Amino acid sequence: MTSYDALLLVSFGGPEGPEDVIPFLENVTRGRNIPRERLAAVGEHYHLFDGVSPINQHCRDLKAAIEADLAAHGVDLPVYWGNRNWDPYLADTVRRMRDDGVRRAAAFVTSAYSGYSCCRQYLEDIDRARAEVPGAPGIDKLRVYYNHPGFVEPFVEAARAALAELPADLREGAHLAFSAHSVPLAQPGRERYTAELADISRLVAGRAAPGHPWELVYQSRSGPPAQPWLEPDIVDHLEKLHAAGVRAVVNVPVGFVSDHMEVKYDLDVEAANRAAELGLEFRRAATPGTHPRFVAMVRELLVERATDAADRPALGVLGPRPDVCPADCCMRGITV
Structure with a gap:
């Protein structure tokens, strides 16, 4: 203890x-x-x-x-x-x-x-x-x-609420776009990061909107154009959905604990404005906050x-992360 x-x-x-x-x-x-x-x-x-x-x-x-x-x-x-x-x-x-x-x-x-x-x-x-x-x-x-019930459950509740805000005739066909901060492909730990994001996206989609199509996308890239970062970008994704005839999208920002600037500008301004230009109904689910x-x-x-409790709640397929990571885990590399 x-x-x-x-x-x-x-x-x-x-x-x-x-x-x-x-x-x-x-x-x-x-x-x-x-x-x-x-x-x-x-x-x-x-x-x-x-x-x-x-x-x-x-x-x-x-x-x-x-x-x-x-x-x-x-x-x-x-x-x-x-x-x-x-x-x-x-x-x-x-x-x-x-x-x-x-x-x-x-x-x-x-x-x-x-x-x-x-x-x-x-x-x-x-x-x-x-x-x-x-x-x-x-x-x-x-x-x-990321997979603790106390983090997952607020997103499930928020995704359901955002879906409910859509016009009734568009709700059934709505797509879910789970978004998180992009990072350089060369950043240490990037594979673990993307696996965890995919895990929570599956969890929330399955509980909040079973049967709805969904995809994990990224946002808030800040590096030089020549440097490869995680994709697809959420704005590019909205354009792809529009071209495919999709009429409504719910964005679930699973990469974020609260509504800070990457949420308030990159999603509520930039992504929302592009969706409006395309004629897409766009709703953004709340972050856990308080x-x-x-x-x-x-x-x-x-x-x-x-x-030192043996019971460590964790949903999804990856299980609970350790209390102490290995000494060389995700060592210093390119920062966001």
Whole structure:
């Protein structure tokens, strides 16, 4: 049994005003030699939303929901929050944890999958933050949870709700497009990432819309044109469906825990606008956010790890991911 005296929520971070946008993007892309004009172009996506990414507010809401859930179930642990790329920075949070007397914490990250940018990079950032703080507490990342019922069930519910929003005469023939962030084909762990995405897509399609055609697609590519990334892109997929005579599409963003910018712009603006141009009825299913089942999952993963529980819920065909990955798993490569 492992004794934890805190839970650490670790997320990506995002700007909270127009003046934050370029510094935030510089943090995200540091060391990648991204041209300034490219940062400015991406920054325009944020400026459509007054320079505010929804991800930080989501983390505040999720932190509050986790605290309430832990208290309701008699789990007396403080919850901290630190970001990889924006305030509150992870190292600052780890320093506060040390000053508060925390000795060992479990970390829940807002990324559900395996792979370098989804898992290994979070481990590296946790290690880097701890290295900056003398006497830092030990921090154990909770396991990958893409197939935990607490992640799958909110998507099933959301997909059903999105289908129900379609006009009745288009509902039966609607296609489902499960989307996730694209990554370079050369990124370590890419095969595991795509296998997990396919697994949850099958699960949600089978439970929410049996008999409906579906496909796994990708979005939010950010690399140079010559570099191969996961495909098909969701916009290309919408064009293909339109050409085949499809009239309605439900997009289920299974790659995302919450509605951050890749959801709000790349799906709700870019994909939705292209669907409208094509005359496709387009509905986007909600992400888990602070769904009670998702919040409860955080507590369940924490208790599971603390008690070395043998029962580790996992749906689909791949089974539960290990608590601790092999030392060379998804080693540093190309980042998203």
